[in-house]
Amino acid sequence: MKPSEPAGDERPLYVGQLNTPEWSEIRAEFDGIFDRRFYTNHGPLVAAFERELAERLGVRHAIGMTNGTVALMVAAKAAGLAGKVVVPAFTFPATVQAMTFAGLTPVFCDVDPETHNIDAATVEAAMEAGVAAIAGVHLWGRLCPVDELRKLADREGAMLLFDAAHAFDCSVGDRVAGGLGVFEIFSFHATKVLNCAEGGCVTTNDDALADAIRTARNFHEQQTFTSVPLRINAKMSEAQAAMGLVSLRNIDRWKAANGNRYGRYRDRLSTIDGIRFIDHADGMESNHQYVVIEVDSGFPIDRTELMRHLQDHGVIARRYFYPGMHKATPYNATSWSLPVTDGLCERVLQLPSGDMISDEDIDRVCALIESAG
Numbered sequence: 001m002k003p004s005e006p007a008g009d010e011r012p013l014y015v016g017q018l019n020t021p022e023w024s025e026i027r028a029e030f031d032g033i034f035d036r037r038f039y040t041n042h043g044p045l046v047a048a049f050e051r052e053l054a055e056r057l058g059v060r061h062a063i064g065m066t067n068g069t070v071a072l073m074v075a076a077k078a079a080g081l082a083g084k085v086v087v088p089a090f091t092f093p094a095t096v097q098a099m100t101f102a103g104l105t106p107v108f109c110d111v112d113p114e115t116h117n118i119d120a121a122t123v124e125a126a127m128e129a130g131v132a133a134i135a136g137v138h139l140w141g142r143l144c145p146v147d148e149l150r151k152l153a154d155r156e157g158a159m160l161l162f163d164a165a166h167a168f169d170c171s172v173g174d175r176v177a178g179g180l181g182v183f184e185i186f187s188f189h190a191t192k193v194l195n196c197a198e199g200g201c202v203t204t205n206d207d208a209l210a211d212a213i214r215t216a217r218n219f220h221e222q223q224t225f226t227s228v229p230l231r232i233n234a235k236m237s238e239a240q241a242a243m244g245l246v247s248l249r250n251i252d253r254w255k256a257a258n259g260n261r262y263g264r265y266r267d268r269l270s271t272i273d274g275i276r277f278i279d280h281a282d283g284m285e286s287n288h289q290y291v292v293i294e295v296d297s298g299f300p301i302d303r304t305e306l307m308r309h310l311q312d313h314g315v316i317a318r319r320y321f322y323p324g325m326h327k328a329t330p331y332n333a334t335s336w337s338l339p340v341t342d343g344l345c346e347r348v349l350q351l352p353s354g355d356m357i358s359d360e361d362i363d364r365v366c367a368l369i370e371s372a373g
Ligand SMILES: *Cc1c(COP(=O)(O)O)cnc(C)c1O
Pocket: 067, 068, 069, 070, 091, 092, 094, 095, 137, 163, 165, 166, 186, 187, 188, 189, 199, 200
């Protein structure tokens, strides 16, 4: 459905960032592409974007990809992973689907009810023979407990990797998303904080793995001749990189604006009985891409009723994630016991944020929640 034109209070408010640079900035980069007639195949803009990403995230390699899903799929394949991968069911479908496409078998683990992230205890409870990797998701931009996960992964002989699609430019002290797993992936989909329309990257500090990933993403033998199990076209285009480069110039401004929106929501929602505002304030630097609440039994109506109430008033709040991946095809052929995930799938609601959402919009959303029930 195409969003309708803004019309006072009726303008629908969507989840999703839609952070868009000025057209003049994009056009300047696009003019260069058309002047050079170099549209894809590792052009100068992709090279520049990869350099800037690596510098920003403090990693040796950032490898541009056509999207985040394919980035995860190709990196898992290039890393030579085979067998099982422990992964949370409380995540965006792409995390799990990419693993399956890479030939891995997901083994679902539960998450911590406070942080919504995996930790050593939930992963350990899911461990079984044949696990080759542990795939964490830095959910809502909050970093997974990396040290305890790395210890567990080392002990089990499993590779630790992260889906960092939510965590671009998120950190705790000197821990920065992107350099914490053997590899990590990011998404630059239009609804993410950094917008390439479609796009993604893999980050790693492992030179040999970076070489393998660069080879695997390309049909053609080009930069290196590393031997990889399989190749596929996963390249980022120059148009995507152009969007990425200008988006990077705006990222600090977008993060700051997100932080303001997040604070405004938090101030108003954290005093409502039965609403738990998911706070990331514990010493972390966040991109505040997501504004997440849990609707508990102390609230007059349940989460799905609240979602319908908001949607009836043009606030397109979303159930992230519903159902959990353990309840989705083809993974529901097995019955999984994930009580925390099951609870979150019934309680979590995602509120509109990003560049299209003004202070007045936030006040409107909060007033609707306050008056619900
Ligand atoms: C968006 C997202 C992806 C997939 O990214 P695409 O670029 O849309 O393919 C993967 N994992 C998570 C957690 C995401 O939010």
